[in-house]
Amino acid sequence: MSTPRDTYRSPGSERLERMTLEPTADPDLGTVETFDVDPPYVPDHEALAAVEEFEERFLDRELSWLHFNQRVLELAESPSLPLLERVRFLAIFTSNLDEFFMVRVAGLKRRIAAGLAVRAASGLMPREVLELIWRTTRELSERHASVFSDQVVPALWKEGIELVRWDDLTATEQKHCKKLFKERVFPILTPLAVDPAHPFPYISGLSLNLAVLIRDPRTGKEHFARVKVPPNLTRFVPVGNDRFVPLEDIIGVHLKRLFPGMDVLEVHTFRVTRNEDVEVEEDDAENLLAALEKELLRRRFGPPVRLEVEESISDSVLELLVSELGISPSEVFRLPGPLDLRGLHAIADIDREELKYPTFLPTTHHRLADVESAAPVDVFKAARRRDILLHHPYDSFATSVQRFIEQAAADPHVLAIKQTLYRTSGDSPIIDALIDAAESGKQVLVLVEIKARFDEQANIRWARKLEQAGCHVVYGLIGLKTHCKLAMVVRDEGVYGGGIRRYTHIGTGNYNPKTSRLYEDYGLITTDEAIGEDVAHLFNNLSGWSRDASYEQLLVAPATVRTGIVEQIHAEIAHHQAGRPARIRIKANSVVDEGVIDALYLASQAGVPVELLVRGICALRPGVPGLSETIAVRSILGRFLEHSRLFWFANGGDPTAWIGSADLMHRNLDRRVEVLVRLPLADHILAIGELFDLSFEPSTSAWVLDSDGSWTRNGGDVDLQETLIEQQRRRRTVGA
Known part of the structure; x- marks a missing residue:
């Protein structure tokens, strides 16, 4: 019979495969050198036992x-x-x-x-x-x-x-x-x-x-x-x-x-x-x-x-x-x-x-803002030039993601739109655009998660409305909530335009125009072929029968998010032991999963610096001698709801970053379809690193978690969100 300790052993720690991190090609930045971790760090039973000796290492969720x-x-x-x-x-x-x-x-x-x-x-x-x-x-x-x-x-x-x-x-x-x-x-x-x-x-x-x-x-x-x-x-x-x-x-x-x-x-x-x-x-x-x-009737x-x-x-x-x-x-x-x-x-x-807080109006992302014309920028043209990393609410959702779906619905060259919907607003222009696309003859697949807690009734209404308009509506996989944030547009660009091209949006937040003005989230609009191929496979897995569960640029729960993150953590340990730069930075709503936490404890015991930015629940105890001395945990709350999930690794001096929908909780890693995407461009990875830099500045106002589970304000006088608002205003002023 397994003991409670066995239950908390890091999943994936005993079956790691050799990791080869592929070079990233960027037309603007050139090819970035990567390291081949060979062999990867594989914790032995003695290392795991040293972690498990700390029987009270988890705070109550x-x-x-x-x-x-x-x-x-x-x-x-x-x-x-x-x-x-x-x-x-x-x-x-x-x-x-x-x-x-x-x-x-x-x-x-x-x-x-x-x-x-x-x-x-x-x-x-x-x-x-x-x-x-x-x-x-x-x-x-x-x-x-x-x-x-x-x-x-x-x-x-x-x-x-x-x-x-x-x-x-x-x-x-x-x-x-x-x-x-x-x-x-x-x-x-x-x-x-x-x-x-x-x-x-x-x-x-x-x-x-x-x-x-x-x-x-x-x-x-x-x-x-x-x-x-x-x-x-x-x-x-x-x-x-x-x-x-x-x-x-x-x-x-x-x-x-x-x-x-x-x-x-x-x-x-x-x-x-x-x-x-x-x-x-x-x-x-x-x-x-x-x-x-x-069941909703029974709920009352x-x-x-x-x-x-x-x-x-x-x-x-x-x-x-x-x-x-x-x-x-x-x-x-x-x-x-x-x-x-x-x-x-x-x-x-x-x-x-x-x-009240001073009035704040999101601005159009500089790659989607046309200063020479009053007409909206063609999102497809902008995405073909270069991937676009969006940071809401500082970057407008309406002039980026919403416009992406609306232009796709109206574009005669678009053949198909596929999208997941977990929560959306009551008068959603996203829903209207999908209906328009279906009525104009485009193939529209919408995966509606009708079990989104407390939004079930609204989602049932939207599902029926979409079906009546001719959309293909599916409800995901039995036993799993579909929580990932994905949209894919398939466009025929002709012989001279490259033929069929996939445009993909992967985000950390819902396709909800109202909450996008209040929730802090990231999103990536990309034409990267490997990412597009992965997302296409995932939609096929969600809407039909498919045995292809391998992805090149995605981590997908419940199969690979936990093991993928744990492997990245172990790679950082290997880099540190080899004398290369190593650091782990994670931003999430909640950090509860014992397997990931134990892997972070192993990294701390090896001397790897770990920074966690957690809005809500954190079951990890930082600062425990011999267990988590190199781990710092902060929480930032303010006018916007911090909602993005980010994973950044120093990777021996060639940082990598992932964004996506998954929190580090059992329900996300085991009972939901979640997606993390690896950012292809080095300057986008740098932007994620700069957010962590600012968040962990001593002067930035935040709550700090102590080893006893108490949270204390650090006395910082710099408001992270107001700083990001000011940075956005400066970019708009100089026309960046």
Whole structure:
């Protein structure tokens, strides 16, 4: 029987093949010399055993995620940030924590209930993790409420933005609210009483509710009732010039209208979080769309995992809620009101530009900007001249990737378009372009991932709309989510233009024009024949039956991403031992995979410098003597969501870099189709290296991970994202 240690052994470490790194030819830079690693570094059992001696070498992933959300909260606490941005980070914290309970806590509870309580890599049992989660989330929730009431609300008042409660309203404002209640709120409210004829109502997940205790004045008998706060109405109701009152306050003072003739004794807000993770048994589902739609209906009735109540709630009403919902006392969170601060997004959207980040407009990439003509640049012509490395949101998505797909749809020389869609916007011009292409007779293949968490309904709608337009729509491979970001255009350029040519886009982010303005991502538009051949094979593997799973310029999960990265790490060890330059730099949303982490520990023990830029979860412990002394881990959060996945290796003095969709997590490496592409051009590799240089400058503001799992701000005064914005402005000014 294998031991837990065996489980964490670096995959691929015992079956490395000889690595030959091919020369890279660049018409502008010439041929770059590469090194042949012969023999590669192959760790022996003794080296691996030295790593595995550190039994507590992995931080707990759930607690690490909570530390990430704590960093979001610290942004809300920061007086140096524009005030309305602090308000938005309070709303983001709420949404993040909601999803954590709906998915991660629900999953832990499900495993415990099913008797699958396997010890985590951190050494903790699920029950222990759950206890730590409840304690940590309670502390964070209370801190969040305190930041809102004690710091942000007073700061808003100083700026003339007032969040008030009902008793703070003037007589005129209360009269306005009474009229609003009568005309717009009262008609859609549904009071639900609880008595022998009316069972306790179902409380939908994340809904805001009023627990009402009423009494019949004739009999003196008390009754419980629930009133749901309508989610389709404005949560913070404007009552004057930048003055707002919570909707539940307006409903609460008018409950006599809902219960005429009854005495209203108590009114308390509460909120339930439920298990909303979707599970579909694909092997048993003839029609994946139908199976998923059925499961989405079931999601609404998932078991509760958290109960939030206003701290003023009476013990008797709380006992009733706990009993009826089947919640344990440890899952109850008593907090100051108002609950559910997701509604603060509306406050953050107030038209007060001086209280927000300075306006930022993405600029067209200099290779796609025609300074001599008002007409859009021909993306195909630009890509034929040279590969284009895009860095969003600094480089405009609309004038690069979106234009690439739109021009392909309109170009009569384009024969086919193939694309993956994981998440996209509700009014996506990408979808419209694909539909136009299909209707004009082009072959259009769209791989829609309808199991993208919390976007399932939207993706089902898009899948059907694309099918109706004549697109070939497929849903990937059974048992795997298709998370890679790929688009390929096949164009007939005639005998004198080179014949059939493939144009490929490979990115780190979704084909979503809206989030592309908020998410930091990289993308490569290339005509490289080897990359185009690889992507064509991959699309064939995804849409049909194919045994060809070998790729020249791609790493593709679940087959080769983990082993490929581990081999690159081992190559750096070999370079270091041979006295050549060696360094490992990785940027990811999460670093959890034990196999990759153990390989990084081996590199550190050999003396290789390792720099990790991790936005969210990091299970690696840096700075542990004898294990990870050369590893530094930073996290950067800001106005844009750091989302790109980058892998850079010094490679003996001839750096290589990969970009793609894969995070270093089990789900990405084992249960998803992910793609990393090796950048062909040396100056693009240099650009990735320069990003890491800037990110790890001592003066760059960041959180630094300590070996005990705590994150501390380093005191740097340089904002990475603002620096990149300024660099982009300078490039535009000089016309680079």
